[in-house]
Amino acid sequence: MKKKLLIGGGALVLLLVVFFIVRGNKSNEVADVMASVKRGPFKVEIETTGELEAKNSVxxxxxxxxxxxxxxxxxxxxxxxxxxxxxxxxxxxxxDRSEFQNRFNEKQIELEKANSKYVQTQLDTTLTMRQSRDELVNLKYAKEEKKIILEQSKYEPPATIKQHEIDLEKAVRAYEQALENNKIKKKQNIEKMREVSAELRKVQNEFGSMTKVMESxxxxxxxxxxxxxxxxxxxxxxxxxxxxxxxxxxxxxxxDLTKMMSKTYVNEVDVRKVKAGQDVQVGLDAYPDKKLTGKVIRVANVGEQRPNSDAKVFEVAVEIDGTDPSLRPSMTTSNRIVASVVDSAMFIPLECLHSQADTITYVFRKDGINTIKQEVIIGLTNSNDVVILAGLKEDDRIYLSVPPGMEEDEIALLKEMNGKRKKKEDKPEEKKEQPIKTLPTASN
CATH class of the missing domain: 2.40.50.100 (RNA polymerase II/Efflux pump adaptor protein, barrel-sandwich hybrid domain)
Known part of the structure; x- marks a missing residue:
């Protein structure tokens, strides 16, 4: 009998121990999935990686x-x-100058040809003008001879005199024509020389330019x-x-290492939050303990696609404050861009938010022993938290995950709650309150 009592008592103690352990685990589990609505400063920060480069460089x-x-x-x-x-x-x-060297050699040959053509044209024009001058001299002598013959024939018959007059006129005419031709040939030769001179100068200039390029x-x-x-x-x-x-x-x-900046890229979702003048906290992978500050000085207007990435990003330039001799180009940076700051705001973890058909945002709020599926209006968000504009009050307790069995519950809408308050204030006491209409749940 005593043995049975001892066994029964031991079993009872064991059950009590198991009960308290399970109860403790459940209470810890509940505590782990609950969060409170907090109030305080709220920062919207965008974290990116980038690399250092000089703001100015030659x-x-x-x-x-x-x-x-x-x-x-x-x-x-x-x-x-x-x-x-x-x-x-x-x-x-x-x-590598191999391709240019071929062009250079071709231009050198072209220059030699232009030089040769210039000299040849110069010799040709000189010879032509010399022949023209000799012809003029001869025609002038012929004219003088005809004139002397005419003067000496004044006592000869009229027909002979007439013939001498004709010969003199022909000589004068030939001389005048040769004189005009000489002027034309001179102009022609001047233009020929001008043409070959221009061509030679062109080739010389090109060759001179190519010589300088060759040196560069x-x-x-x-x-x-x-x-x-x-x-x-x-x-x-x-x-x-x-x-x-x-x-x-x-x-x-x-x-110029005296003024450095961090060049980084922001995705197309967050770029609308980034503006010139915003403060930035900059960290360096090379110096984890070094904390730098800076400001956004430029945000690209056009997005680009970086190598090995399908997402579109926008380049953002952050100027580092002050001068630090330890900074070197191409050092990897971590940039925390402070997009906006609210001095006092109510906020909750992002994990608490749920949505229905992407139109209504709600949370699961603890109300005494009950849980309410509460609609909320949200504001700014950062990587961890979201600002609550309406639907909750400070220190409210909310669930981080969906409580079991409440997936299909109706949402307590803010406009219905406001309408209910208004009816209580405006309607006389003798009239009964009308039931509040609620939206059908997803299951309906």
């Missing part, structure tokens, strides 16, 4: 005149290491600074073996 350019010779791309054969500190005139890079294939620093590689269309740095196009022939840059 571009190191390759030969931009290559497009005049229909050369659109040039390969970088070798380039100085990124981060190298250089002085003005120091070597930066050497570009060795790229040098325009001033002193630290060399930072330019990034190509794919976002990758330009290096040996890369190509530069002649519409943007930048090989590298010399940044």
């Amino acid at each position: 571009k190191i350019l390759g030969p931009s005149q290559l497009r005049d010779f229909r050369i659109w791309n040039v390969t970088i054969q070798s380039i100085v290491d990124e981060g190298t500190v250089v002085k003005k005139g120091d070597w930066i890079a050497t570009l 294939f060795n790229v040098t620093a325009p001033e002193e600074g630290m060399v930072i590689y330019e990034k190509g269309w794919d976002g990758k740095p330009i290096k040996a073996g890369s190509q530069i196009n002649m519409w943007e022939p930048t090989v590298a840059t010399l940044p």
